[in-house]
Amino acid sequence: MLVNNICYSYNNCNEFALSNINIQVKKGAVVCLLGHSGCGKSTILKLIAGIENPGSGSIVINDRLVASNKASVAIEERNIGLIFQHSALFPHKTVIENIIFAIKNLSKKEKYNIALEILKLLNIEKYENAYPHVLSGGQQQLVAIARVIAQNPDIVLLDEPFSNLDILLKRQIRQYILSLFKKKNIPVLMVTHDPQEPLEVADFIYVMRNGKIIQSGASSDIYNVPKADCVLQ
Numbered sequence: 001m002l003v004n005n006i007c008y009s010y011n012n013c014n015e016f017a018l019s020n021i022n023i024q025v026k027k028g029a030v031v032c033l034l035g036h037s038g039c040g041k042s043t044i045l046k047l048i049a050g051i052e053n054p055g056s057g058s059i060v061i062n063d064r065l066v067a068s069n070k071a072s073v074a075i076e077e078r079n080i081g082l083i084f085q086h087s088a089l090f091p092h093k094t095v096i097e098n099i100i101f102a103i104k105n106l107s108k109k110e111k112y113n114i115a116l117e118i119l120k121l122l123n124i125e126k127y128e129n130a131y132p133h134v135l136s137g138g139q140q141q142l143v144a145i146a147r148v149i150a151q152n153p154d155i156v157l158l159d160e161p162f163s164n165l166d167i168l169l170k171r172q173i174r175q176y177i178l179s180l181f182k183k184k185n186i187p188v189l190m191v192t193h194d195p196q197e198p199l200e201v202a203d204f205i206y207v208m209r210n211g212k213i214i215q216s217g218a219s220s221d222i223y224n225v226p227k228a229d230c231v232l233q
């Protein structure tokens with residue numbers, strides 16, 4: 001995934017602007033966007049997802065141009081796995097139905113088997129037939145993660161997705177799902193304002209301030225620690 005020289009400002013906002021943003025996320029890599037609140041991290045994810053369109057520059061996902069000043073591929077055609085801090089599930093569908101909905105082009109039985117397998121991977125199979133409103137925030141987040149695993153996306157965008165899980169579960173789940181996407185060779189771009197998080201999981205880090213990327217490099221370059229000590233294995 002490539003973000004090439006993107007500039008952007010919200011129509012109704014003269015104060016904030018993204019300028020000359022360049023980001024690359026290679027297949028199987030976990031890349032973190034790190035910066036304080038309001039620096040523009042989520043806006044970059046919105047541009048990649050197609051929720052907003054760039055003023056200039058271009059975005060390429062899986063070798064396909066999805067956004068430029070000439071073209072914009074619709075959000076539902078970008079095959080992006082999105083997980084936000086509070087991901088929305090379909091309230092009228094059960095947990096397993098929420099996951100099955102993300103799987104395309106297979107028989108009903110195959111979809112069910114894959115969905116159940118993923119619920120087991122995340123240790124939440126007991127909620128198979130529950131409706132989202134009876135689950136805790138953390139459990140709902142696990143279902144949202146399961147749905148993105150089922151979707152088999154071309155890129156995964158994570159916006160502080162683990163912040164409503166307790167610290168132990170957070171470490172476990174984060175390590176587990178990032179390794180899973182790595183094995184499937186799916187690129188992951190993760191947003192965080194916690195400097196510890198990229199240190200623990202990122203192959204490459206972009207540091208942002210006030211709408212600009214001010215530093216980029218491997219964890220070892222940014223934090224000045226040996227690479228073997230800081231990268232997800």
Ligand SMILES: Nc1ncnc2c1ncn2[C@@H]1O[C@H](COP(=O)(O)OP(=O)(O)OP(=O)(O)O)[C@@H](O)[C@H]1O
Nearest residue numbers: 010012013016036037038039040041042043044193
């Ligand atoms: N829809 C919008 N219209 C106008 N301004 C917006 C809109 N969404 C965000 N902004 C502004 O754009 C700036 C960047 O917001 P953004 O959400 O990208 O920051 P962030 O780095 O993700 O912050 P946080 O870590 O708090 O989520 C902020 O000043 C915010 O107020």
